[in-house]
Amino acid sequence: MYLFKIDAYIATFRSQPPLLRPEDMHFNLPNTFSFWNQRSLESFDSFSAAEPIERSQTTIFDLMHSPFGDKEMSPFVMFPEDIQIGIYSMQSRIWEFVEQARDSDVDDATVLTIRRLLVQQLDYWKRQLDGFSTYDMDDPTAVETRPARAVPDRYYWGLEDHSQPGWKNVVLARPNALIFDTMHLYHLFSIHIYTDVRNLCRLASNQDSEGDIGQRRISAAIKWASTDNARHALLHASSILQLNKRDAHAFGGVAAEPLTLMALYAGALVVWAYGRFSQTRCLEKHCGETTFPEVDGKWVETWGFASMDGLPLCQCVMDELVERFAGFVPGGPGGWAYHVGKLIARP
Numbered sequence: 616m617y618l619f620k621i622d623a624y625i626a627t628f629r630s631q632p633p634l635l636r637p638e639d640m641h642f643n644l645p646n647t648f649s650f651w652n653q654r655s656l657e658s659f660d661s662f663s664a665a666e667p668i669e670r671s672q673t674t675i676f677d678l679m680h681s682p683f684g685d686k687e688m689s690p691f692v693m694f695p696e697d698i699q700i701g702i703y704s705m706q707s708r709i710w711e712f713v714e715q716a717r718d719s720d721v722d723d724a725t726v727l728t729i730r731r732l733l734v735q736q737l738d739y740w741k742r743q744l745d746g747f748s749t750y751d752m753d754d755p756t757a758v759e760t761r762p763a764r765a766v767p768d769r770y771y772w773g774l775e776d777h778s779q780p781g782w783k784n785v786v787l788a789r790p791n792a793l794i795f796d797t798m799h800l801y802h803l804f805s806i807h808i809y810t811d812v813r814n815l816c817r818l819a820s821n822q823d824s825e826g827d828i829g830q831r832r833i834s835a836a837i838k839w840a841s842t843d844n845a846r847h848a849l850l851h852a853s854s855i856l857q858l859n860k861r862d863a864h865a866f867g868g869v870a871a872e873p874l875t876l877m878a879l880y881a882g883a884l885v886v887w888a889y890g891r892f893s894q895t896r897c898l899e900k901h902c903g904e905t906t907f908p909e910v911d912g913k914w915v916e917t918w919g920f921a922s923m924d925g926l927p928l929c930q931c932v933m934d935e936l937v938e939r940f941a942g943f944v945p946g947g948p949g950g951w952a953y954h955v956g957k958l959i960a961r962p
């Protein structure tokens with residue numbers, strides 16, 4: 616299972632197909648964090664007896680195929696780490712789709728059908744994830760008031776000393792970090808479904824920007840910026856930014872996980888590309904004065920002027936908006952991690 620995750624993780628960074636396929640994953644769901652992190656054999660026994668029985672009766676293959684099943688799996692079976700595996704299991708299909716969408720021989724109707732299917736499956740995992748609202752670590756009653764679908768925190772107990780104040784915060788940080796990372800994974804994969812990230816990366820870094828190849832890249836980006844695909848991608852970019860504004864402080868304020876870095880970079884790239892290639896007219900001085908509605912699901916359908924994080928989606932302020940994404944990257948816009956992010960996000 617861990618090999619599958621590492622394989623999918625590296626494949627995501629390199630935008631290559633993973634070596635291990637979901638079809639190979641006929642292993643049971645792994646034991647919980649607390650099961651593997653006990654101080655003594657005595658407590659190991661008691662935690663072993665308390666392991667959710669469904670986990671030993673469900674294979675990873677079953678989990679990965681749950682979006683195709685007749686009914687959703689019992690919410691008590693699925694942990695945030697399982698949802699992460701479920702989203703990773705889509706990596707090879709998304710990678711194949713990106714190649715197909717880029718291939719001019721594949722007709723638009725086929726691309727549209729596959730894209731819809733992938734979005735439906737990703738949304739299935741997102742719905743599972745939405746069942747776990749992040750524990751509020753500043754609220755001492757958070758454990759008592761947690762939503763019904765949250766996994767009991769005892770499954771995330773580790774080696775922390777339970778006689779010390781604040782031990783629960785240490786525990787709750789574990790599922791919180793998993794939820795935070797998995798949200799980024801969801802938005803990152805969604806951006807790949809709606810955007811040819813490689814093309815935009817090449818344009819952003821001025822690679823192959825001359826001659827016929829450069830013209831084709833620019834034409835593709837202009838076409839993309841006028842479609843609802845671009846608006847869907849911008850909505851995911853906006854979600855990445857808002858997610859970091861809301862929760863990044865709990866994880867040190869900047870992206871520590873390369874996956875989060877990739878999502879931040881992909882979000883910034885989409886914003887940059889829309890500002891650069893959208894044919895929407897700049898309102899000049901009014902851009903800084905007028906308040907437009909924030910990007911949302913309705914805007915994706917209706918289009919028109921919109922703002923992201925209070926700034927209009929216009930070329931004249933796009934650099935400022937991109938900097939806001941970079942603010943969550945270690946070292947900021949000029950930091951090494953920002954450039955590493957650029958590098959690894961390039962398919």
Ligand SMILES: [Zn+2]
Nearest residue numbers: 897902929931
């Ligand atoms: Zn403007």
